[in-house]
Amino acid sequence: GAVVSQHPSRVICKSGTSVKIECRSLDFQATTMFWYRQFPKQSLMLMATSNEGSKATYEQGVEKDKFLINHASLTLSTLTVTSAHPEDSSFYICSASTGQGAPGTEAFFGQGTRLTVV
Amino acid sequence: GQNIDQPTEMTATEGAIVQINCTYQTSGFNGLFWYQQHAGEAPTFLSYNVLDGLEEKGRFSSFLSRSKGYSYLLLKELQMKDSASYLCAGMDSNYQLIWGAGTKLIIKP
Numbered sequence: 001g002a003v004v005s006q007h008p009s010r011v012i013c014k015s016g017t018s019v020k021i022e023c024r025s026l027d028f029q030a031t032t033m034f035w036y037r038q039f040p041k042q043s044l045m046l047m048a049t050s051n052e053g054s055k056a057t058y059e060q061g062v063e064k065d066k067f068l069i070n071h072a073s074l075t076l077s078t079l080t081v082t083s084a085h086p087e088d089s090s091f092y093i094c095s096a097s098t099g100q101g102a103p104g105t106e107a108f109f110g111q112g113t114r115l116t117v118v
Numbered sequence: 119g120q121n122i123d124q125p126t127e128m129t130a131t132e133g134a135i136v137q138i139n140c141t142y143q144t145s146g147f148n149g150l151f152w153y154q155q156h157a158g159e160a161p162t163f164l165s166y167n168v169l170d171g172l173e174e175k176g177r178f179s180s181f182l183s184r185s186k187g188y189s190y191l192l193l194k195e196l197q198m199k200d201s202a203s204y205l206c207a208g209m210d211s212n213y214q215l216i217w218g219a220g221t222k223l224i225i226k227p
Contacts, residue, residue, distance in 0.1 A: 006160075034215075043205060043217040044161070093160050107151075107215065109160040 003027055004096050006110025013084055013117055021079045021113045023094030029074035030096030034107065035067075038091040050077045084117045091115075120144050122218035124206045129224045130196055138191045138204050138221045146211020150182050150189045153205040155220065161205055164191070193223075201225045 003026040013019050023033055031052050036044040048056045048069050056069035066088075068080040077096075081088055091114055095107040121143045130136040142150065149168040153161035167173055167182035167189060179192040191204055203220040210216060 043219045045217075046214070049214075091158075108163065112158075112160040114158070 004030075004094065004108045004110045006094050006113055008113060009111055010114045011116070013115070015085055015117055016083055018080055018082045019084055019115060021081075021092055021094070021115075023077045023079070023096070023110050025075045025096045025108075028096075030077075031074060033071060033077040033094055033096045035069060035077075035079050036093045036095065038093060038112075044093065047079075081115065084115070086117045089115055089117045120208075120210060120216045122206055122208055122216055124204075124218040124221045126219070127222045127224065129226060130193075132196055132198060132225055132227050134196050135192065135194050136196060136223065138193075138206075138223065140189045140191070140206035140218060142187050142189065142206070142208040142216070142218075144208040144210040144216055147184065148209040148211065148213055150180075151207040151209065151215065152178075152180050152189075152191045153207065155203045155205055157202075164204075196225050198225050198227070 005024045005026055007022045011019055033050045035047045037047050038044050046059050047062045048058045050056045050069050050071040052071045052074050058064045066082055071077040091112050093112045094110040097107050124140045149166055151166050152164040154164050155161040165180035167180050170182055170184055172179055172181045177194045182189045203222050205220045206218040207215040
């Protein structure tokens, strides 16, 4: 199946610093990538939809100036958590659709990034 | 509004069969997904249904009834490694996934 690589898998940062998370589709071109956040024992919460070459579409309640998303190419999207605070500690997951068949029929996920802000 | 309902937790015995139900309400409908998620890991795609009926894939099967807004995931010959959360997600008219909170499945020997 399609492979999506997310890096880093774990990161610990100090409060006030910024952290960048990369999401790469390794064997297919992903015109659209999705960024999710997941709190313990809860389901995925969509943060934003990232389209190659254009601005990301953020879900209601997600601060676009805090969670910067860049989709520079068909295989790479990045999420930067700026001025991180302890409440930003969470599991961040990206996904990309292969685009085969009906749009979005399969979304392959990256491995996730466990962010801890101390 | 859009909503996905599934049980919070289920327990089953190794070697047995378990059915995880999901009811959905979405704005438009472009399919129903099931994902498996082990603790601390990202979800893994299991199945996709867009037409009514049963889709069988090895030990896992998924069923959809569009008229009832209902789906289930059936796991046969349960193994200990099947202990995980199972996420039901409906795709709306904008091709956005609406996620359920997940069902934690506990397998006992």
